[in-house]
Amino acid sequence: MARRRKGRDIHGWLVVDKPASITSNAVVNKVKWAFEAKKAGHAGTLDPEATGVLAVALGEATKTVPFVTDALKAYEFTVRLGQATNTDDAEGEVIAQSDARPTDDEIKEALNGFVGDIQQVPPQFSAVKIDGERAYKRARDGEEMELAARPLWVESLVMLDRPDADHVVLELVCGKGGYVRSVARDLGKVLGCLGHVLRLRRVWSGPFNAEDGVTMDRIQELARSEEIDSLLLPMDLALECMPEVKATDESVVRLKNGNPGMVIAQGVEYGEECWASHNGVPVAVGHFKAGELHPNRVFVL
Known part of the structure; x- marks a missing residue:
């Protein structure tokens, strides 16, 4: 007999303002315990020393994680100019230094080269897998790897402040899979002064601030406690990136079983991805075709 999973059937999103010195997985585990939830996950890892938005999904909301992960997100971070570290942040060892310091105008000009579709090489200390093993594990053993560049969409990268010659505060808005540490490292190389991330905060991620x-x-x-449920946000917040259609009374069961069902839609194009609701409750996500929703993800609520 299969073991029964312990915990409550509770569904929704919790936006955690993650503090420094804790991993994203540790936050998820604490949230899962606090809510006594059966299932929990997060929409995008933050480095242990990074702070800010860590969106944690509970229950059926975990099925909407990809929509938040794929959404744009914004980071505010401080770059320490003149030093490169082996981790590309302040936690690592300084491996090179430079006395060169760019002007504000030189920084602003260089930022233009990081906007749009770019190729980005992940940091040596990252969760990228090399032959089935995490890169950071190999890096800890002193191995230097040639990591392949990955595509990244950068919506914007702007300078917010220049406190002094050694520091610059930037804001990055990017898509899925961006490494802020790589931006700091590569910007330092372009400017000829080296650089690493001193402080990092995710200020928003998709619909969460x-x-x-x-x-x-x-x-x-x-x-x-009973009061903790008041902290939850509705799971359909993660679905705001796509149009909503209304499931008919007759189609709810079909949709929840993964079968096409009739929906009421306005302004939705053939083949467009959308989500269906019934009495305000999410039922399924799928593609709209000839008056029906063809689900690829269903919710059991």
Whole structure:
């Protein structure tokens, strides 16, 4: 007999304002415990020392994680100019230094080369897999690897502040799979002064904002109490990136079983991806064809 999974059937999103010095997986585990949830996951890893938006999905909301992961996200970060580290952030060892310092105008000009479709090489200390093993594990053993460049869409990269000659504060808005540490490293190379990330904060991710984030202290305070459910946001927030159609009473069961079902739609094109609701509750995600939704993801609520 299969073991019964422990925990509550609870569904929704929690926006955590992640503090430094904790991994993203550790945050998810704490949230899962606090809510006594059967299932939990997050929409995009933050480095342990990074802060800001870590969107945690509970229950059926985990099925909407890809829509948040694929959405644009924004980071505010400080680059330490004049130094390169082996991790491309302040946690690593300084491996090279430079006395060169660019002007504000030189920085702004260089930022233009990082906008649009770019190719980005992940940091040596990253979760990229090399022959089935994480790159950071090999890097810890002193191995230097040639990591393949990966495509990244950068919506914008702007300078917010220049506190002094050694530091510059930037804001990056990018798509899925971006490494802020790589941006700092590559910008330093382009400017001829080297660089690494000193501080990093994710200010928003898709529909979720850091200003709406819940602290870990608050989660701990309300852990396993009735009040903690008030912190949850509806799971359909993650579906705002696509049009909504209405499932008919007769089609709900068909859709939940993964079969095409009739929907009421306005302004939706043939083949367009959309999500179906019934009485305000998400039912399925799929493609609209000839008055029907052909589901590829269903929700059991």
